Amino acid sequence: MYAYDEIDRTLVNERVSEFRDQVKRRLSGELTEDEFKILRLQNGVYLQLHAYMFRVAIPYGTLATNQLRALAHVARKYDRGYGHFTTRQNIQFNWIKLAELPDALADLAKVGIHAMQTSGNNMRNVTSDQWAGVAPGEIEDPRIWSELIRQHTTLHPEFSFLPRKFKIAITASDHDRAAIKIHDIGLRLIKNEKGETGFEVLVGGGLGRTPFIAKTIKHFVHGRDILSYIEAILRVYNQYGRRDNIYKARIKILVHELGIEKFSREVEDEWQQIRNSSLQIDDEVIEDIRSRFTYPAYEKLPHMPDELRQAAADPDFEAWRKNSVAPHKVQGYSIVTISLKPTGGPPGDATAEQMDALADLADKYSFGEIRVGHEQNLALPHVAKRDLPALWKALDKLGLATPNVNLITDIIACPGLDYCSLANARSIPIAQELTRRFANHELANLIGRLHINISGCINACGHHHVGHIGILGVEKNGEEVYQITIGGRADENAALGTLIGPGVKFDEVADVVEDIVEAYLALRERPEELFMDTVKRLGVEPFKERVYATR
Amino acid sequence: MPLVNGGRIVDDSFVKLAVDTPLPEGGDILVPAERFLGEADALLKRSGKVGVIWPNNRDIAELVPYLGKIAAVALVFPTFRDGRAYSQARLLRERYNYRGELRATGQVLRDQFVFMLRAGFDAFEVKKQADAEAFMQTAKRYSVFYQPTGDGRITALHRRMQLRHSEGVGT
Numbered sequence: 001m002y003a004y005d006e007i008d009r010t011l012v013n014e015r016v017s018e019f020r021d022q023v024k025r026r027l028s029g030e031l032t033e034d035e036f037k038i039l040r041l042q043n044g045v046y047l048q049l050h051a052y053m054f055r056v057a058i059p060y061g062t063l064a065t066n067q068l069r070a071l072a073h074v075a076r077k078y079d080r081g082y083g084h085f086t087t088r089q090n091i092q093f094n095w096i097k098l099a100e101l102p103d104a105l106a107d108l109a110k111v112g113i114h115a116m117q118t119s120g121n122n123m124r125n126v127t128s129d130q131w132a133g134v135a136p137g138e139i140e141d142p143r144i145w146s147e148l149i150r151q152h153t154t155l156h157p158e159f160s161f162l163p164r165k166f167k168i169a170i171t172a173s174d175h176d177r178a179a180i181k182i183h184d185i186g187l188r189l190i191k192n193e194k195g196e197t198g199f200e201v202l203v204g205g206g207l208g209r210t211p212f213i214a215k216t217i218k219h220f221v222h223g224r225d226i227l228s229y230i231e232a233i234l235r236v237y238n239q240y241g242r243r244d245n246i247y248k249a250r251i252k253i254l255v256h257e258l259g260i261e262k263f264s265r266e267v268e269d270e271w272q273q274i275r276n277s278s279l280q281i282d283d284e285v286i287e288d289i290r291s292r293f294t295y296p297a298y299e300k301l302p303h304m305p306d307e308l309r310q311a312a313a314d315p316d317f318e319a320w321r322k323n324s325v326a327p328h329k330v331q332g333y334s335i336v337t338i339s340l341k342p343t344g345g346p347p348g349d350a351t352a353e354q355m356d357a358l359a360d361l362a363d364k365y366s367f368g369e370i371r372v373g374h375e376q377n378l379a380l381p382h383v384a385k386r387d388l389p390a391l392w393k394a395l396d397k398l399g400l401a402t403p404n405v406n407l408i409t410d411i412i413a414c415p416g417l418d419y420c421s422l423a424n425a426r427s428i429p430i431a432q433e434l435t436r437r438f439a440n441h442e443l444a445n446l447i448g449r450l451h452i453n454i455s456g457c458i459n460a461c462g463h464h465h466v467g468h469i470g471i472l473g474v475e476k477n478g479e480e481v482y483q484i485t486i487g488g489r490a491d492e493n494a495a496l497g498t499l500i501g502p503g504v505k506f507d508e509v510a511d512v513v514e515d516i517v518e519a520y521l522a523l524r525e526r527p528e529e530l531f532m533d534t535v536k537r538l539g540v541e542p543f544k545e546r547v548y549a550t551r
Numbered sequence: 552m553p554l555v556n557g558g559r560i561v562d563d564s565f566v567k568l569a570v571d572t573p574l575p576e577g578g579d580i581l582v583p584a585e586r587f588l589g590e591a592d593a594l595l596k597r598s599g600k601v602g603v604i605w606p607n608n609r610d611i612a613e614l615v616p617y618l619g620k621i622a623a624v625a626l627v628f629p630t631f632r633d634g635r636a637y638s639q640a641r642l643l644r645e646r647y648n649y650r651g652e653l654r655a656t657g658q659v660l661r662d663q664f665v666f667m668l669r670a671g672f673d674a675f676e677v678k679k680q681a682d683a684e685a686f687m688q689t690a691k692r693y694s695v696f697y698q699p700t701g702d703g704r705i706t707a708l709h710r711r712m713q714l715r716h717s718e719g720v721g722t
Contacts, residue, residue, distance in 0.1 A: 007707045011695035018692055022662065030681065038632050039662055121632065151697040151707060157669035158641055158700070161634025238638050273646065278699035278706075285708050288715060 002062065002147055003292050004112040011154070012109045015116055019043050020102035027099065042122060042160070044090075044115030045101060049421050054079075054096040055118040056108060060128035060146040060170075061089040061372040065359040068370055070111045072355035078104045083355070085340060085348040087374045087412055087463055088167065089127045090118055094419055121249075122160045123153035123234075127169045129177045130373035133295070134381045136329045140197060142172035142189050144290050145226065148281065152227050159234045163241035164249035166234070167206075170199075174492065179374055181205045181214045181494035182466060184251045185233060190220065197223040203233060203263070204255030205494075207460035212252040213494050215260045217267065223286070225271075228279040232271035236263070296367035296382050301332025304385070311389035319441060320392050323403035325383075334385055336366075338378040338395065339402040339410065343439045346428045347413045348376030357398050365391050374490075375451075376412055377405065407444040408452060408517065409435040412463055416456030416473065417480075423456035425473025425480035426506070430454055433510045438517075447517055450531045453488070466490035468532050469516060470497040471509060480506045486516065486543055487535040500544045504551070512547050519546035553683035555675040556652070558690065560683050563676075565602055565623065575599075581625055584609060587617075595620050602652065607635035611642050618649045623674070628657035637670045644671030645701035661689045669700050 004012070019039075026036040037047075044055040056071065063071075071091055075083045078100050079093040086092055096104065105115060118125055126146045133141040149168060153159075159166075171178040172189035180186025186202035198220045205214025221229045233251075240258075242248045255263045311317045326335040338358070340348050350358075358378065362370045365387045366380035373379060383391060395401040404410050411434060414420065416427030431454055438444050453467025457474070464470035470485035482504055485497030504512050517531075523542055524534045535543070554563040565579045570586050574593075579600040587594060587603045594601050595617075602623025605614060614624065624643060626636035636655070643649040654674035655667050661682035667675065668690060677683035696704045 005711070007695050007710060011693070011697075011707070014693050014695065018662075035631075035660060154697050155666075155693070156698055157666045158637040158698075159634070160666055161632055161637070235638055239635055243633060243635075284712060284715075288708075288711050 002143065002289075003294065005292065008151075009109075009112065012112065012114045012116075015043075015114060015155070016102065016105045016109050019105060023098060023102055038120065041120035042117060043105070044118035045096075045098075046119060047421065048094065048419055049417075050419070051095045052098055052101070053419070054093045054101060054104065054115065055086070055090045056093070056113060056115045057118050057125040058089045058091060058113075058372050059125055059150050060132065060143045061130045061374075062132075062143060063370040063372065064111070065362050065368045065370065067111045067113050068355050068359040068362070070108055070113060072352040072359070073107060074104050075352040075355065077107075081353075082349055082351045084346070084415065085350065085372055085376050085378070087376060087461065088125060089130075089372050089374065090125055091372075092415075094415070116154055117160075119165075121162045121164050122166065123156060123162075124165055124167045126150045126153065127167070127178055127183075127374065129171050129173060130371040130379050131177060131326070131335055131381065132172065133293075134328050134330075134333075134335055135173050136327050137173060138329070139172045139189050139191060141293065142170045142187075144286060144293060145187070145189065145199075145223070146170050147289050147293075148227070148286070149230065152230070159238055162234070162238055163243045164246065164251075166237070166251065168230070176490075176492040176494075177373065179463075179466070179490040179494070181492075182207055182211075182463070182490055183214060185230065186214045187226070192220055192222070199223070199226055201229060201233075204252040204260070206250050206252040207463060207465050208250065209247055209458040209460075210250075210253065210256075211460070211465045211496050212256060213496065214252075215255065217260065217264045224281045224283075225275050227281060228275045228277065229267075229271055231274060231279060232267045235270050236266045240266075296369075298330045298333060298382070299384070301384055301386065303331055305332070307386040307389055311392075314389075316396075317389060317392055319445075320396075320401050320403040321388060323407070323445075324401075324405045325388060328382070330382075332385055334383050334388060336380045336383045336388070336391065337373070337405045338380065338400050339405050340377050340400075341404055341410050341435065342399055342402050343409070343435045344432050345435070347411050347431050350378075354398055354400060357394075358400065361391060361394055375410065377410070403441055404444055406449050406451070407441075408438045408447050408450045409444055411435065411452045411454060412467065413454040414456050414461035416454075416462075420456065420461075422459055423473070424458075424475035425456045425482065427454045427456040427462055427473060430471060430473075430482070430506070430509050434513060437510050437514060446527075447521065448527070448530050450517075451489075452513065463490060464488075465496045466494060467497060468535075469513060471513075474503065476503065482506065482509045484509075484512055484516075484547070486540055487532070489532060498540045500540050501548050508551075515547045516543050519543050552676050552678065553680055555677055555683050555686045556673065558687050560686075565600070567604070579622070581623065584614075588613070591617060602654070604656070605639065607633065607639065611639040611647075614643075615647050618643075618647055618651070621651060623652035623654055624649065625654040625656045625676075626672075628655060628659060628663075631658040631660055631663055637666065640667070640670040640672055641700060661685050664689045665693050669696065669698075669702050669704065671701055 169183040170187040188200040202214035371379040413427040413431040417423040454471040455462035455464040466488040488497030581602040600622035
């Protein structure tokens with residue numbers, strides 16, 4: 001856990017009082033809606049279909065139990081008793097009242113949570129691997145650097161009015177759980193031949209209406225130079241990024257129009273001017289941040305405790321353990337993923353009661369720590385294996401033990417037309433129907449790893465381009481129509497999906513997905529060949545034939 | 552539109568010239584970039600001070616040869632969501648060591664004051680009277696800064712280092 005010091009706390013409180021003043025000026029009419037819009041967006045407040053929506057940052061996906069309880073409190077006191085975890089380690093509340101927002105922010109500030117830059121054309125919440133610090137084989141904890149960058153990007157005096165939003169993600173594992181290749185800047189933590197920490201820097205990834213996979217701009221930037229290098233990228237972008245067309249304003253378009261070689265030369269020129277400045281980070285600064293991350297005092301525990309051996313007789317427990325429990329870097333411990341994708345439920349939602357109960361369980365079984373991942377699930381990062389049976393029972397009672405992590409019902413979906421003023425089509429009801437169709441866990445297990453991502457409009461908040469099966473809702477002649485892609489992925493081998501054919505109607509989407517899955521089951525060479533691998537081997541053609549043969 | 556300079560509302564000694572306004576005999580003038588670059592010698596020979604209004608889509612490096620001779624640079628925020636002039640301001644102050652008046656013009660609201668001060672602006676053509684009057688109060692709104700800029704305010708990282716070292720004394 002990272003503990004805020006007096007300096008961090010002061011800044012968050014100063015931001016709350018500034019926002020309180022801005023809301024006051026809006027309510028008195030001193031600020032026009034147009035002026036206020038930019039100011040509220042800088043603090044995570046959107047105007048949606050029915051009400052204001054409030055997005056709160058969970059930097060690099062790490063939460064302490066008192067913070068999760070504060071989120072539950074906000075859900076209960078200022079909203080309708082639930083919150084929605086997003087694909088970028090944020091939580092959203094959908095029914096907040098403008099006049100009460102400053103109080104909600106003040107309540108969150110008490111536990112070091114804020115909503116700074118969770119929307120607007122600025123540097124957004126820095127995201128990372130939800131298994132950071134506990135994943136076996138990780139090079140080092142990327143959250144130290146995430147926190148350094150979080151601080152540097154907070155209320156930045158030069159880059160708070162960029163051409164468009166700007167997102168940074170960091171990973172330190174071979175397997176990328178942070179989706180860095182679909183970010184404006186992706187950082188892959190690596191070591192050079194001297195064993196020094198640095199980053200492969202990628203730039204220009206993003207989804208939306210013009211999706212791009214990020215390109216490597218520099219193979220190694222030393223850790224001490226990472227802030228100046230990021231600053232150089234941003235300075236080039238701030239000056240040359242397009243501002244005439246909102247759909248062409250992201251850095252991915254600038255990189256695409258200039259070409260990565262020219263763009264990287266511009267950045268290099270700028271960087272050479274600023275790298276030997278006060279932006280250079282010395283080891284002591286890193287150590288200071290590292291010192292404020294606390295790690296559990298792990299016990300020396302057996303690899304296979306008796307409790308686990310006994311519980312193995314229960315097939316329901318085993319199904320959950322095999323699905324939701326992952327290896328930990330410390331023997332005797334596990335990482336437990338908590339599925340927020342129950343059958344028939346909206347993906348990523350959690351009630352205030354669930355959040356409170358989960359906080360209690362994290363105190364009891366996970367050294368008071370919870371993680372949030374971009375797949376809209378939560379995780380308990382330090383669970384002793386001997387506690388797994390007891391934890392499972394407790395989670396099951398809360399409706400939080402659905403054993404579908406990484407399976408076909410572990411769907412990423414945006415809020416869609418049920419909430420969002422930008423949406424053209426519904427997302428959540430599609431997800432709900434699919435979770436019902438594939439509710440049989442044996443069937444889901446038989447299918448194996450398969451990610452379905454659903455967006456209700458071209459802005460792609462549901463990351464449909466990088467879903468193994470991607471579903472994009474659009475509007476055509478006043479009707480919701482869904483375009484289906486296959487073969488996308490968001491990990492270290494990130495790729496954009498390929499459209500399989502003409503769009504289908506709302507009622508047909510689940511049938512089409514079933515057809516695709518049946519085709520896969522018939523086409524795969526052996527049970528271990530995952531959906532992605534079959535698509536890679538055969539291309540979209542056989543799936544297309546299957547889907548459209550009878551339509 | 553009130554002008555804030557040195558933290559106070561002041562009279563503006565500068566008169567803004569358009570591209571084709573006849574040149575006044577004396578007095579301080581602010582001239583659009585294109586006109587300034589075309590007539591720099593003549594303009595600088597006059598008795599009054601000369602400042603330049605520099606658009607946010609033109610390379611500020613073009614102005615470098617003149618920085619020692621001009622009294623003011625006015626950068627432009629066509630809307631307050633367009634942040635290009637923040638980069639220009641920092642380059643002027645931090646890379647080109649410009650020490651004259653650096654003025655923010657356009658849609659300047661109180662909610663940008665802190666950002667602007669940090670980027671090196673010291674004069675502000677403020678859109679609303681109430682914002683101009685609230686300048687001092689707003690400028691003091693923040694006491695913590697995470698990024699080093701040319702304004703010299705101590706950053707959070709540095710303050711932590713100082714605290715660390717002072718705590719280290721005697722242990």
